[in-house]
Amino acid sequence: MKNSAHVRKASDVEKQFWLLDQQGKSTAYNIVSAFWVADPDVGRLSQVVQAVMTDWGIGTQVYRLENGELQCVENARALETCTLSLASENFAEAAEARFREFCESKFDIENGPLAKLVTIQAPGAERAWFGIIVHHIAIDLRTKELLASEIERRWTAPEQLYSLDETYEEFVQEHAAWLQSDKADKARSYWKTQLETLTNATMLAQSTPAPSQHRAGGLFEFTLDAGLSGKLDRFAASSRIDPFILYFAAYQLTLSRLKVADQLSIGVPLSNRFGHKFENSVGCFVNTLPIVSQLDWDVSKDQYLGAVRQKFLLANRHQALPVFEIKRLLPSTQTTLFDFGFTLEPPMALDLAGTDIRRIPFYNGSAQLDVFLRGWEDEGGMCFRVEYDDAKYGHDFSRRLAAVFQLMLDGLVAEDKPLRQIPYLPAEDAQVIDTANRTQGPVEAAANLKEAFEAQVKSTPDAIALVSARGQLTYAQFDGLAGKLANCLLQQAQVAPGAIVGVYCDRSEQLLVSIYAIIKAGCAYLPLDVDAPLERTRYMLEQAQARVVVTTTANHSQLETLAVDCIALSTDYGNIEHFEAQLPPIEVSAESPAYVLFTSGSTGLPKGVVNSHRGIMNRLYWMQEYFQVQDDVILQKTPVTFDVSVWELFLPLQVGGTLAIADHNSHKDPYQLCRQIETFGVTFAHFVPAMLAVFLGVDLERPLPLKTVVCSGEELSKELQGRFFRKFNRVSLYNLYGPTEAAVDVTCWKCEGDDHRHFVPIGKPILNTQIHIVDKQGNAVPIGVPGEIMIGGVQVADGYINNPTLTDEKFFVDEFGRGRLYRTGDLAQWDQDGQIEYLGRLDFQVKINGVRIELGEIENSILSLPEIKMAVVTYKKENGIGLVAHYVPNPVADNGNSINNQASITEESIKRQLAARLPLHMLPRAFIQLATMPMTPSGKIDRKSLPYDQLDVPKAAVTSEFAPGTTERLVMDAWQSVLGKTDFAANASFFDAGGDSLKLMEVYQFLLPHLKRRIASTDMFAYPTIESLARYIDSDGEKSPDQDARIRNRAQKMKSAFKRPR
Structure with missing residues (x-):
């Protein structure tokens, strides 16, 4: 038995735990066992435990660093024993709270002792609380089992001493x-x-980055059911x-x-x-x-x-x-060995003859890793405990x-x-998702766009249907013009119902007449961009097999080289005046195609999506009912080649409202939009979030008539939502989501300024639509787990026109229900309330050094900075540049006026703030400030037009030199001595220079004899560059929270990567 002090070298296992102890104040490696013991026997039990642990040297050792060598001094200190008496109405609760205080007290590994025996009693109580707390450096699972056996043996035969086998020093x-x-x-x-x-x-999934030296722990315990x-x-x-x-x-x-x-x-x-x-x-x-x-x-x-x-x-x-x-x-x-742990580890149990003793399940409240699953067999079956870092989970x-x-x-x-x-998919999650997808309901509206509009004309013929810079038209006037052009299509152009007819017009009254005429003729309209390259227009017409195009006399000449028949509307409609407004009976079913929209394709050629009347009528009816749209003035500003334009075109004229036609290209000019919203009395408008950000920057002379704003097309950030409500506190804001392949939108969320979420949801499925979020194998994923959005329901498109191969690739039989599914390529996850969080495009996912990164996450972190107005992140492989952030800062106010954006934030400030929010591998390597963000014609950020000419190719590392006699030179000498080299990159951290945690402790030992004041070993991790550590050594010891924040955060991540054993 051990009874005198003895010095030996520490084992590599002990060195590991000593290093972990040096790095913070965590008590995650305090091994705890707790029991309820019959009160008369608790004193004896404490004596027996103390005797065994003293004899075996468990917890009586200390560890000291001498000349760069970690040594263990065995039997250096007696065990700490504590006996308390508590008078409390709820003794069990009070005893647990008091014991927890002992567990949360960090051991002094250099001075000991490394074990505590705690007895907590209450006057008159039949039971007492007895606990054993030992630092992990002194005990492991097998030692704990040996300790329990010896305690039980000595309980009945205290005079018989058990002789241990091989000593730890021999090991x-x-x-x-x-x-x-x-x-x-x-x-x-x-x-x-x-x-x-x-x-x-x-x-x-569900984690939140929160770098911390101390991992506060949470736990969840469960037992497998008997059947399993x-x-x-x-x-x-x-x-x-x-x-x-x-x-x-x-x-x-x-x-x-x-x-x-x-x-x-x-x-x-x-x-x-x-x-x-x-x-x-x-x-x-x-x-x-x-x-x-x-x-x-x-x-x-x-x-x-x-x-x-x-x-x-x-x-x-x-x-x-x-x-x-x-x-x-x-x-x-690679910096991380593992963040997750697993073991089967029975808790310490004691069976003491003649006394009542029961184990108390107890968790000390500190996490060793991000997630650790521990299992053990108990009387009730197989038990498990999930221990997790509650800053992340x-x-x-x-x-x-x-x-x-x-x-x-x-x-x-x-x-x-x-x-x-x-x-x-857990049953509870399946129930939440199933509830969100219960959207079935009747569509109490006409079966198609034609009948819905014509019914409204009969109901409100004299109401104002269209307003524009040209003037206004009543429902009857507008219907008459559309009817004449429809007859022109049927009679002069010999177009048959069901055909696809192109529309090639600037945004104008004539554009609306053209589209409605095509619909009234029982045809599907194909919008064409007048600003697009002619070859792209030619491809779309050929792919859609559209032989007729409606255009204007102003645009007609641009189509002369195309093999199509054109009907060119004059500004006064004189060339259709001789046609009747009344149409012959035309049969249009819900399954007939209503429109064809071409979207960009991964092959470089656009693909045409065919949507039926059934799908778009469901979408319009839902919107009418959900938003209670009646006499609203709805702004039509979205280019008609984009799907949002569809509801802008048709919703107002199905409910007796007014469609306000924005001037051509005014959707790009926020000031012009403000004027038109005010002039036309617009109450309902749509904005792509990128455009909304610009729109919110306009200084308003007086309040706008807006009542409702709808966002879709790209992610709506929490920051932008906040800006909106600060400017329009009486206007409702909604966030919608949906692809062209599913009749515009399939989910909806009403934004709330005080919502607790860290993101703005895209909401739940709308009427008669279903959302399934699946993994790569097509399995439904649990709540909080990212997966690909698949859309089901009546709004799913018919497919890609004349492209069966691509249609079969993207549209599937609905294994979750009836009909078909569309696989979107969008990444999302369910939340606990059945709302959906949009996470970005799968094709915006990049791999850097084998790590998968969602660029949207980095963008959201940048956008969360109050100084940032817009941001987009891309990945450039050339010259090893890596992640690049383009950003537009918020303007700085000067005497109440907006001035140049350039002065509002520095690159260093962005880097410093991001370093506290993102993992190291997600920090952009380069930042490019822009005055304005390049935009596509639809109002989205144009990633292809982002400039990169400001980037510098990374320069080679340089040697840092410091004058003799300075603290910087002292620290550099220590680095050179320990690392065995002389050249270091400028401002590199110790870890970048090739060091690790053990070597950093050698640097610490090198420095100590030369310092005028003692610094803590933890400071080595806090100041890992030569300059920052030297500056701290020369200071009075006060640590500025902002000093070297970026590099300290990097060091923290490097340090925490030096992972913890059990």
């Missing part, structure tokens, strides 16, 4: 020799191979598979689905006791190692389980290599992880099938 010596052996070299080779393709871990446990036991027995492998395999699948990643690295504690040689030795031997896997969802579950078993066989064979040495084998682009997330984990377990023990076929 240290044997392990040091092993590190010099061929076996160690083979282990290094194995782990290097495992890590070669590892990419930086990204956070799971029985299936698992039978499967494990029949398949001869270790239950550990089965549980780990399910956890790995769970993380992959929640993380939306096929490659994973999960930290798993292995015993590291050289087989059975040190099986009955006490101390901390455990080595937490990365189990790296690349999942193939097409393999069978039996093949998968076999692969997992093989992974663990090899990991066990090479488990003696220290985890921090494994971390050094990471590729240069919440209770809903942990509950969902537990549910998906159980679904994966159930899938693994079912019949053998590919992994991709294992469903993982």
